[in-house]
Amino acid sequence: MNGARAVARTLLDAGVEVCFANPGTSELHFVAALDDEPAMRAVPCLFEGVATGAADGYGRMTGRPAATLLHLGPGLGNGLANLHNARRATTPLVNLVGDHATFHKQYDAPLESDIDALARTVSGWVRRCTDASTAATDTAEAVAAAISAPGQVATVILPADVSWSGGARPAPPVPPRPPATVPDTTVGAVAEALRSGEPTAILLGGVATREPSLRAVGRIAAATGARLLCETFPARLERGAGLPAVERLGYLAEGAMAQLDGVRHLVLAGARAPVSFFAHPGLPSLLVPDGCQVHVLATTADDIPGALGQLADMVAPHDRPVLPAAARPVPPTGALTAETAAAAIGALLPEGAIVVDEANTSGLWLPGATAGGPRHDWLTLTGGAIGQGLPLAAGAAIACPNRPVLCLEADGSAMYTISALWTHAREGLDITTVVFANRSYAILNMEFQRLGAPAGGPARRDLLDLSRPGLDFTAIARGMGVPASRATTAEDLTTQLAKALAEPGPHLIEAVVPALF
């Protein structure tokens, strides 16, 4: 068999069953190989950022990598922003990046570029295949790298002649590196801090925001009064009925500093010491309060649930987590605002929903409105590279075909990868997208206000305003095959959301809301 076929077979044998693809000429032999491997689901994406974002969503929900199929340097370039988010999410993901034939590279043909350099900026592991006979081994090692704790982006660069040359055969799966066990002494030291009686907070990141760890920290909090926080942008936060509530660290330094004020012990479980998202004149970058001792219980590469379970057994052997009361907002009426929109969403949030949150400023009330709702997962913008939501929703829906996906999108962010809607339609994915149409890059207006800057001149008005012309997301969505409607009142949104959630397949609702800033 040729190299492409051996790579495809090796991926399947290692558990990689979905390929989010945007191929070009140099990837054709791999496409042909997929014809012979129908167990691999090939999902067409009209832009590489859709493919990479979808693979991130899939990996976050399954813990297994999807493959992407990308076309040389420019294809990888188009996928970088969402690979950046995947890197920050420690998502297992395998990129297959086609390249010119090995003998062709010396001629610097028009599509030649430094793929390796691009790949290294987002990948924990990069390998350039050199021969059909070793491509499958390269691929098996890539999958092992991708799923080694805590998970990472692994990139295989696959020259066209490696794909088309014969003499290849599949390689068996390579065992991944498991999470490291946290030493007892480390757990013991943290237990001592928790028993000190001094104000303590536990900051959760990585898999610490999933159920097993949340149950453990819930017990710890019940026993010790420790405050439970998680990273500002968790990859996947499990929430709702039956789970202890966790507060996300604030996006703005001022907010995070207020949350951490007075804390004397900060226990890190899969999170790093908190830093400001952006620097700000006159504010610190590192947000650990003065006099606060930082305790690293576990990094993302460690066995976090194991360490937290052990810690809970030490400090809270007989305690049960305090669980938030089940409560949904009343369906709102009247004007549609970010606040009433959040209430409508909270009122209707389906059991088992996967919520993809790229609502940015318009999402301010969403966590509160959904905290007492049924059990759900909350996926956030881990790396800050906007344009993540619609693709991430596609990948999550393919990962979990029996769960409803609710994609909450800011209008500005939605436009970066808007063609993901076509993939929603093509694959018939059960995704309800709510676009918060505030006709503005409102977060930048907020930052200007925060700087105490004056009201703004022509450039600022031109660059932050999305109202001239207004984007009609219902027309755009219908143009890509997604049924769409527009909500201008709270009642509209409730009605349209209920209808969209009740019907299978993709829907989009443009929720017209005023900008907060």
Add this chain to the structure above:
Amino acid sequence: MNGARAVARTLLDAGVEVCFANPGTSELHFVAALDDEPAMRAVPCLFEGVATGAADGYGRMTGRPAATLLHLGPGLGNGLANLHNARRATTPLVNLVGDHATFHKQYDAPLESDIDALARTVSGWVRRCTDASTAATDTAEAVAAAISAPGQVATVILPADVSWSGGARPAPPVPPRPPATVPDTTVGAVAEALRSGEPTAILLGGVATREPSLRAVGRIAAATGARLLCETFPARLERGAGLPAVERLGYLAEGAMAQLDGVRHLVLAGARAPVSFFAHPGLPSLLVPDGCQVHVLATTADDIPGALGQLADMVAPHDRPVLPAAARPVPPTGALTAETAAAAIGALLPEGAIVVDEANTSGLWLPGATAGGPRHDWLTLTGGAIGQGLPLAAGAAIACPNRPVLCLEADGSAMYTISALWTHAREGLDITTVVFANRSYAILNMEFQRLGAPAGGPARRDLLDLSRPGLDFTAIARGMGVPASRATTAEDLTTQLAKALAEPGPHLIEAVVPALF
């Protein structure tokens, strides 16, 4: 003044008058600086690939750089594909990429990434500003690098604190490196080859495809019988009434080999020795025929018009170029196909049009249908990174507000940067976009046929087909504020094209054509 203001003022003083922008928080001080520098036109783009492609179009048409304003690594990443095209086009262009404050980088905040590595893959010149007091000098040097012969992408990385810190002042323009004079001996050697009587071809690239060089090579061809070819994908080919005809080298190796068959002397003027766009099993990469001597008259860094003029004076002192007869296709009737669409476009091509050609397989008949038309410029996909057309058209229209822009787009390619339509609407640009809707990545089907591959299984059908659901470009365009219509017959297209060209501002026509492959 602060660093941002000094940078903005320096750009203006150096002749950079347009900034295609997609800013974020780290670029806010630069946005505020633009408020105080109203001479700089700030053009909002909803995606960075629109900003970089527009800057490419602007640079190709003016010879002067536009600036882009991009947000850290992910913003630059989103802009890379069209920067790759700009690099291949040797377009002068200045990227301003915001970054975290210098003191903030050590904390590896979520948006931290290796901007420098990304920038180097597409830039001939990269500088990271370290201090407000030197940022203006960095910027002046960036502009000089961008406009030094032959033109290149220059990238300035601008940390937020460099922007916001005071103590800066503008820097005066820095003289660029001029084109190098080609030695007389080189010109003489080429003259001797042209006089040999053996079959000779001149392959044009860079500015050799512009009027002064074309007039010179037209004379040379008239005197010596040399064949005139240009690169497969010229950055800007001047064509039509009054200019000698130049044949583009074929995209497929087979075609280019046929064009070069029998040539004994190949003279390179701003072009490199021809290579296949992609390698293909059993075909050579280097397309110079056996026994053909290659003569490098001038590289892109040389004074190409000077060398060609001198050469013409030597071998054709009294000759005039042979000019193609003025001829337009008859307005077509009946079925709308790639061929009749080309005829409609040829029949109506306006005087002075700027044609942006990303029609791919559907564009097969366009060069023939427009060769005898009025004078126009033809801009092509220099680097092969699709998603160039709509952004390039925006930049060309801003560069040349009194010239009509005709953007000829393949449907698959259009979707990569579709949000450029909003910038067309926002800026009221006189761009008529024709989307060739063949509902397929037809070029990949062509490549499969070329490989003699069998008809294709499920993956190939799924990944190359754009018809399930069909993209409604009229809805998508209207959703972004661009008036749109659909043509399903040749008469439709002629009528709609005439109307769109007669009205100012942007229009889009979805031309429904069968796929050729």
